[in-house]
Amino acid sequence: MTVALARRLTLTVSGFGLLAVAAILTSPLIGSTHISLRRAFDRAIPFADNVDAQIFFIARLPRTLAGALVGSLLASAGVVFQGLLRNPLATPFTLGVSAGAALGAMLAITFSWSFAWAGVSAAAAASFLGSLAAVGIVYALARARHRGLSTNVLLLAGVTMNAFFSALILFVQYFADFAQTYRILRWLMGDLDISSYQPLLSALPLLIVSFVSFAWLARPLNLLSLGDESAETRGLNVVRAQRTAFVSASLATGAAVSVGGPVGFIGIVVPHLVRLIVGPDHRLVLPASALFGAAFLVGCDVLARTVMSPVELPVGVITALIGGPFFLWLLVRKR
């Protein structure tokens, strides 16, 4: 690593890091109800009688942390998928992850699978398994007739799996009653109100595995952007890099979806905004996206919690309203 890069990296990480920390610290102070911070941290008042502390520690803090976790996972998974597929319009959901997750959640809700394990509900667990099933199929297809991972087949298989799973969702929905249909729609909007720390702890191992892999992936992704052959001549084990990128980004997306539902557009809005600021080098884009993704989703969630006060919106509605127009701008923007 050159000195210049090290300096830029320090600058980038500290800049976006400050932003993320600021968002995470500010977010629990804002909400649909007014709370006094002094009261919330007053040890003299028993917790059971201290509504301010309850709101701070049971409602807002887990929700903020969930936003940070989901936001950074989806944003960095977006960067990895865009690099792996060499397609600036790829998202964490391009390869069928969200449709697979939605099908899993749908099955759990429709057929009333009721179990809860270590704070993970049936819908969350089923959505994670569904996303793994979807990417597993896509992966197997992409490996079938190709030495490495054929990005073409990946994309085509992903698009097809999305369509196929959407069709299956409609089929399953036919067996659901109104309340269930309504629950699945609500799940699809994405929601960070997790009301305990347990789902975060359950997602933590996946988060660690994903981020360790992402750290290793920065240089390989830079090389992959030159094309497979050029990357190979520069000494990169292309197949291994592709496999690591695919598996880690899929795990990250699955973990994020099981915590917050398929919160849309984070995986495309954040990486592109970050690239506008720090340029295309993945060694900067990846950490910056992880940090900015956390800040962005936490910020969106603050909006979601306050714009319709006293009632609160699911965060996916806000990201869709911001992300939709952004996406269109990205489409028509002149290069």
Added chain:
Amino acid sequence: MRTCPGGDGGNGVKNEGTKLTKTYEEKLLRTIRRCGMLRCGRMVWSSFLFVRLRSLRFFVLISVLSVTSFAGTAGSQTVPSRPSRIISLIPAVTEMLFAIGAGPQVVAVSSFDRYPPEVTKLQRVGALLDPDVERILSLRPDLVAVYASQSDLRTQLERAKIPVYVYSHAGLADVFVTLQQVGERVGHARAAADLARSIQSRLDAIRRRVAGRARPRTLVVFDREALTLRGIYASGGVGFIHDMVGAAGGDNVFADVQQQSVQATTELILARRPDAILELRGDPITADMKSKEIEVWRGLASLPAVRNSRVFFLDDQKTVVPGPRVAEGVDLIAHTLHPDAFK
């Protein structure tokens, strides 16, 4: 955009860093990228769809769970004085028809009807979102009770010159309006009036029983994800469920929200500090599941309702169908909230 036509129109998204060559592989790649572009369009579109579905959702659940009727207006058709082939797509109206002695005139009901037991033998013709128009027409009804929002169905029935009774939702007092209108439309006005009086007197008796007692601030939950405190929907300050809890001697914690349903986040629930939590469901569940669902509230152990073990789970259709059994539903809620008043 299921299929992506082969070939390259030249407007594919630009490749980052690689030079395009004329191989088949590259051609395919460009095609796929175009598909990627189209896919984005679809994603944007589908996000708007979600927003639309969100409003639909409110309407769906509310129509099923809460609320009752108002204003039945006849179309331009001539209405026979005593229709003999009635179809009801609304469980509350079905219950009313049977309760006032018009049961023998009913030929079909919605797929959600479960009460009275006689309906199990009747034909099913779909429900709010999926009325089976063909079957409805083939049964040659002379009166169809439909939801106000089923505008397509209404148009079709009007074209077929079939009289309709249009039902839409409101509060507890409107149960009596609907009852009276339904009674008049099917030729059982007197029975309907008698039934209305008896429901009213039962409600008055319950109100007297609970009068003067401390009214628990009650969170009324009518839907959430199973076995977790996520996606909680509670009754707002409008609608018959809100009215029923009021009549049963409880104060809805969301009485100030002028909506029929509120997405109750953890923060809102903690801030409102309910003294009692009342979960209402139309579908029966096992006693084991019921105790598990109540146990889930331990996650918010600091709530007064949880600390004092005042979390209740009622899985009885009476509490969620605004029909002739509303007084029984109110009675059940009153017994739950004020057990001492009935000793």
